[in-house]
Amino acid sequence: MKKTVEIVWIVLIVLTIFAYLLGKLHLASGFMVGVLLFTTLIKGQLVIDYFMGMKNVSWGYRLIPTIWLFVIISSIAASYYL
Amino acid sequence: MQKSVTLKEPYPPGDFAIWLVIYVELITFGLMFLGYAYSRHADVALFNKSQLLLNQTSGFIDTLILISGSYFIVKAVNLVKTAKGKQMIVEANQKASKWMLASILFGCLFLVNKILEFSDIFGQGISLDTNKFFMFYLLLTMFHFMHVTLGTIILFNIFRRTKASAYSAEDSRGIETGAVYWHLVDVLWIVLFPLIYIIR
Numbered sequence: 252m253k254k255t256v257e258i259v260w261i262v263l264i265v266l267t268i269f270a271y272l273l274g275k276l277h278l279a280s281g282f283m284v285g286v287l288l289f290t291t292l293i294k295g296q297l298v299i300d301y302f303m304g305m306k307n308v309s310w311g312y313r314l315i316p317t318i319w320l321f322v323i324i325s326s327i328a329a330s331y332y333l
Numbered sequence: 334m335q336k337s338v339t340l341k342e343p344y345p346p347g348d349f350a351i352w353l354v355i356y357v358e359l360i361t362f363g364l365m366f367l368g369y370a371y372s373r374h375a376d377v378a379l380f381n382k383s384q385l386l387l388n389q390t391s392g393f394i395d396t397l398i399l400i401s402g403s404y405f406i407v408k409a410v411n412l413v414k415t416a417k418g419k420q421m422i423v424e425a426n427q428k429a430s431k432w433m434l435a436s437i438l439f440g441c442l443f444l445v446n447k448i449l450e451f452s453d454i455f456g457q458g459i460s461l462d463t464n465k466f467f468m469f470y471l472l473l474t475m476f477h478f479m480h481v482t483l484g485t486i487i488l489f490n491i492f493r494r495t496k497a498s499a500y501s502a503e504d505s506r507g508i509e510t511g512a513v514y515w516h517l518v519d520v521l522w523i524v525l526f527p528l529i530y531i532i533r
Contacts, residue, residue, distance in 0.1 A: 256411070260404040264397065267526075271393040274531040287527050294523045302403050303516045304346045304410075304509075312345045312352075316520070319359045323366055323524060330370035331532065 259301045266290045288328050295320040347510035355517050358480070362521050365476070366528060369469040376465065381533050383466035386457060391450045392530035395443055396522060399481075402439035403519045406488070406512045408432045413500035413508055422501045429508075430495035436515070437492060440485035447478050470529055477525060480518045487511040 273279040273287055296317065300306040305313045345352055373380040409432035416425035454471075461468050491511045494500065500508050 256404065256407050260400065263400045267393065267396045267400065270396075270527050270531055271389065274389045274393075277533070279527075279531045280533045284532050287531065291524060291527050295520050298400075298403065298516055298520050298523065302407050302519070303513050307342050308345045309341045309343050315356065316359065319363060320520070320524075323363050326367050327370045327528060327532075330367075330374045333374075 256301060259297050263294055263297060266294050284331055285328060288324050292320060292324045295324075345513070347513040348506060351510045351514055355513065358517060358521070362473075362476075362524075365469070365473055366524060369473065369528060372465050372469065379464060380466045383464060383470075384530070384533065386454070386459070387470070387530055388450055388453065389530050391446060392526050394446055396526045398439050398443045398446070399519045399522050402436040402443070403516050405432045405436040405439065406515055409436070409491075409495070410505065410508055410512050413495070414502055414505045416500070417502045423498045426495045426498040426500055429500065430492055433488060433492040433495055437485060437488045440481060440488060443481055444478065444485065447474065447481075451475075473525055473529065477518070477521060480521070484511075484515045484518050487514060 269290060270279075270287055273283055279287055299313075299316045299320065303316070305316065409429035412425045412429040412432070413422075416422045451474075454467075459467050461471050488511060491508050494507060
């Protein structure tokens, strides 16, 4: 039996705990911000693909939220590091 | 050797109009996120100092609530999307209504948690004009709060329709429309949480 949605949910929870621990342990600066933003990109894309159901939609529509997410995360990273 | 080919759906799930709303919301929140990020770049010390007054645990709980609420809705949608035949439609809608009720409860939990967080912030004498960090924090989180409120009302209407066994494999447009709106609210928070509460 396929458990894709359950796996996605668990990955989202684990990555959220990771982000929280970075904050609590005062590690969310420097290089780790890049790691944190990358995990945020993964979380957003998982919700877009598997919760919104865009994985099975034609590329034209699927790319719109994906490009939005990539541009926003990249711009946040640029504002942090540049 | 057999090779399975999955055909792509030509259009995204839900009503076309909700996608127009989603695109507008993505642009609006996107500009606010960038406004925050570049304002922070201009005054890192102020943003880091102000951020210490936020409750990271509250933001963390909010994220878990939204992600789990989204998961419950996916379960409800998947149930009704495969329901064919009168008996199966009734059973699927009854099960879906329980998932929807759980997602509504989680939506309400988010709102209560946020109200507690706002009352704590306002209790410290902080307002929109305290400084640029709190202007962005309050604008973004309150704007998002309004979206969760609307999303919860939409979920409640879907819940009522599942109670009436209104959705099936042939007619799942309504539940899918409400679901994608909720997932949008989820995606926005997924970016907002590390940006405002965590990154230093």
